[in-house]
Amino acid sequence: MAKKRSVIPFGPQHPVLPEPIHLDLMVEDEKVIKAIPSIGFIHRGLESLVRKKDYNEMVYVAERTCGICSFMHGMGYCESVEHIMGVEVPVRARYLRTVWCEMSRIHSHLLWLGLLADGFGFESLFYQCWRIRERILDMVELTTGGRLISSVNKVGGVIRDIEPDMQTAILHAVKEIEKELRVVQKTFMNDYSVESRLKGVGVLTKKEVLELGCTGPFARASGANFDMRVRGYGAYADLDFDPIISPVGDSYARCDVRIQEIFQSIDLIRQALGQLPDGDLSVPVKGNPDGEYFMRVEQPRGEAVYYVRASGKKNLDRLRIRTPTFANLPGLCKTLEGADYADIPLLILTIDPCISCTER
Amino acid sequence: MAKVKESPWLLHYDGSSCNGCDIEVLACLTPVYDAERFGIVNTGDPLQADILLITGGINTQNKPVVEQLYAQMPRPKVVVAVGTCACTGGIFKECYNILGGADTTIPVDIYVPGCAARPQSIIDGIIKAVDLFQKRSDEHDALMDKQKRKEG
Amino acid sequence: MGRVVCPENILEEIPADILLRKVIEKKKDGQRLVQICASYVGGKYELSYSFSKDSTYQLTTLRIVIDPETEVPSITEIIPHAFFHENEMKELFGVKVIGINVDYKDKLYRIKEETPFIPKEKEGE
Numbered sequence: 001m002a003k004k005r006s007v008i009p010f011g012p013q014h015p016v017l018p019e020p021i022h023l024d025l026m027v028e029d030e031k032v033i034k035a036i037p038s039i040g041f042i043h044r045g046l047e048s049l050v051r052k053k054d055y056n057e058m059v060y061v062a063e064r065t066c067g068i069c070s071f072m073h074g075m076g077y078c079e080s081v082e083h084i085m086g087v088e089v090p091v092r093a094r095y096l097r098t099v100w101c102e103m104s105r106i107h108s109h110l111l112w113l114g115l116l117a118d119g120f121g122f123e124s125l126f127y128q129c130w131r132i133r134e135r136i137l138d139m140v141e142l143t144t145g146g147r148l149i150s151s152v153n154k155v156g157g158v159i160r161d162i163e164p165d166m167q168t169a170i171l172h173a174v175k176e177i178e179k180e181l182r183v184v185q186k187t188f189m190n191d192y193s194v195e196s197r198l199k200g201v202g203v204l205t206k207k208e209v210l211e212l213g214c215t216g217p218f219a220r221a222s223g224a225n226f227d228m229r230v231r232g233y234g235a236y237a238d239l240d241f242d243p244i245i246s247p248v249g250d251s252y253a254r255c256d257v258r259i260q261e262i263f264q265s266i267d268l269i270r271q272a273l274g275q276l277p278d279g280d281l282s283v284p285v286k287g288n289p290d291g292e293y294f295m296r297v298e299q300p301r302g303e304a305v306y307y308v309r310a311s312g313k314k315n316l317d318r319l320r321i322r323t324p325t326f327a328n329l330p331g332l333c334k335t336l337e338g339a340d341y342a343d344i345p346l347l348i349l350t351i352d353p354c355i356s357c358t359e360r
Numbered sequence: 361m362a363k364v365k366e367s368p369w370l371l372h373y374d375g376s377s378c379n380g381c382d383i384e385v386l387a388c389l390t391p392v393y394d395a396e397r398f399g400i401v402n403t404g405d406p407l408q409a410d411i412l413l414i415t416g417g418i419n420t421q422n423k424p425v426v427e428q429l430y431a432q433m434p435r436p437k438v439v440v441a442v443g444t445c446a447c448t449g450g451i452f453k454e455c456y457n458i459l460g461g462a463d464t465t466i467p468v469d470i471y472v473p474g475c476a477a478r479p480q481s482i483i484d485g486i487i488k489a490v491d492l493f494q495k496r497s498d499e500h501d502a503l504m505d506k507q508k509r510k511e512g
Numbered sequence: 513m514g515r516v517v518c519p520e521n522i523l524e525e526i527p528a529d530i531l532l533r534k535v536i537e538k539k540k541d542g543q544r545l546v547q548i549c550a551s552y553v554g555g556k557y558e559l560s561y562s563f564s565k566d567s568t569y570q571l572t573t574l575r576i577v578i579d580p581e582t583e584v585p586s587i588t589e590i591i592p593h594a595f596f597h598e599n600e601m602k603e604l605f606g607v608k609v610i611g612i613n614v615d616y617k618d619k620l621y622r623i624k625e626e627t628p629f630i631p632k633e634k635e636g637e
Contacts, residue, residue: 019374019382020422036614040621041422042376045455045604048629052454064451067380067476111383114390130390137387148380148476210566213545213593226566231518294521294562294571296546305547305562318551322597327546330593356379359621420624456628457621 003028010344019355021348027341035336037329043359047319054314055081055289059153062306065321066357067148068111069299071104073321074153079233080295080308081155085285091235092279093157098235098272099170100144100152102265106177107136108300109258109265112352113188116255119349120197125187132180139173142166157282167273174266185259198252202335202347205249214331216302216324218351221257222249228298239271251350258352288312299324301352323357364410365494367399370486371409373429376458377416380476381443385413388486393479395486406432411489413482414462417445417452423465430466436496438489441468442482444475451475521571528576528584531561535587538563538572546571548597550605552630557607559584580606588613596620604629 010023020041026034049061062077063070075097082089114129137147143162144150152159162170188194204214206223220227220243227243229236244260246253289310296305302324309318328351335347374382388395389402396402403409406429418426430439441462444450449460462468469492472485526534538545543563551558561574578584586609588595599620601607606627 043621045457067378134392320549322547
């Protein structure tokens with residue numbers, strides 16, 4: 001019997017993903033041979049707001065690029081403006097930013113683990129991951145006042161402090177998370193049903209990953225050794241860590257890398273809080289930025305690039321945010337080629353897509 | 361449908377939200393906040409949904425999608441706008457691609473403010489929506505009864 | 513701690529006609545395309561092609577400055593995954609990029625407004 005080709009539309013409203021993405025999947029029987037993404041359901045055009053809001057107000061817009069990695073968007077934007085203006089951020093503020101960064105990484109990765117578990121139909125595991133995640137959200141709420149969008153960054157430093165009793169609470173919470181995560185890790189890594197859905201599915205080699213420009217845990221799971229935190233922004237220069245990489249490159253490795261990154265984040269929080277220096281939270285910033293800078297930060301999903309261009313006016317000339325999912329989409333299309341139709345939702349989940357980042 | 365309020369089905373659509381509210385809507389359904397204790401089931405199918413939760417503003421591309429989802433839901437139906445963006449357009453109101461809140465496209469019954477809306481307020485909004493849904497289905501039933509008697 | 517590397521970003525301004533040659537050079541050097549960004553400053557487009565060398569975390573940006581009417585060759589023949597970036601700047605800024613492999617024909621974001629990133633009052637000039 002001849003093979004039958006057809007085009008199946010996927011999304012935009014799909015039960016697996018809370019966010020809308022649309023893919024046109026060209027399938028031959030059950031195998032996908034080509035996937036063409038079409039985006040734009042969440043396109044707001046927030047980069048154009050630079051014409052209407054001044055550079056201080058843009059911090060809040062940058063934070064709302066994405067609700068999950070909101071803190072890091074604010075931080076990346078602030079650091080690039082600070083670099084242009086030559087502002088020396090107080091050391092304590094840099095440490096606090098790092099702590100909040102790692103807290104949002106933990107919550108983002110736990111969120112992803114839950115969604116992945118839901119994707120392969122392991123509902124109780126989904127609930128476990130989200131239950132653990134609430135602990136870190138409580139800590140974010142305790143220290144910043146918001147659960148997801150914290151708005152503690154400003155150009156020149158941070159607005160709030162993490163006081164000693166909060167530090168104790170955070171250290172206690174991460175200890176509990178570590179303990180509970182060990183249990184969840186066992187299920188993810190030892191359960192045969194999880195293995196059968198993830199092992200050997202959607203393999204990308206290191207060469208392909210580099211050619212397709214993928215970033216973040218998605219690239220590191222295929223053996224690409226880069227993590228923007230090594231660049232030493234924030235307080236990362238003073239902390240001791242190595243990028244977590246796995247040479248395998250399948251969905252199982254991506255899951256493994258992300259779980260290990262949660263443990264790494266817990267370790268980084270401990271290190272940062274352990275050597276938290278005293279000092280001011282922010283320095284006063286005068287004048288307007290003039291110049292341009294490319295700032296790269298490592299978000300839970302990968303490398304994000306902030307391009308700020310200013311010409312001495314209150315409003316910036318251009319703000320460009322290249323988000324990690326934008327870079328990972330070509331890699332996703334590549335993994336989908338040759339995959340079974342039934343694996344598509346799972347493979348889309350393995351890049352940890354954040355569509356509202358992508359479309360801005 | 362005397363006790364329909366004990367099992368309303370929920371449909372969630374992400375307009376042009378920043379994800380913050382979506383994640384909070386999902387967090388509502390998980391063990392810590394557990395909106396499912398009110399008998400709510402989260403469904404992906406508009407044809408079986410009673411309550412539509414919209415997060416994020418409306419842009420030119422998702423407008424027809426939202427309209428279609430709303431049209432596909434059976435009567436009676438209740439719409440909840442979750443988050444400031446869905447209520448008014450929020451911080452993105454001035455963006456070139458944003459038309460405004462969810463009420464620019466479909467009738468909204470309940471507004472849940474917040475950026476991102478907290479799970480507590482989302483649950484509050486859902487409970488209000490459930491009550492309204494019961495009221496509407498009672499009215500709907502009464503109307504159908506009346507029509508039946510007229511015919512019979 | 514001695515292992516932290518943070519080299520300063522390099523900005524190379526190059527004429528538009530040697531863009532493809534430079535991009536090939538970068539690719540041969542094993543650099544990864546990080547982003548392509550267009551900005552509209554003073555009636556001219558500034559296109560920035562950023563490449564990262566991931567062993568040293570060195571970011572190099574190739575910058576070309578062109579008039580709005582000038583056509584830019586697409587680099588998708590050399591680096592296929594650039595098509596998202598190029599489609600984006602074509603749709604949002606109206607940069608005339610020719611020969612994109614998988615050209616969305618200004619339908620990537622499917623927005624109503626044409627080239628929204630160009631300030632309106634300057635369009636009539």
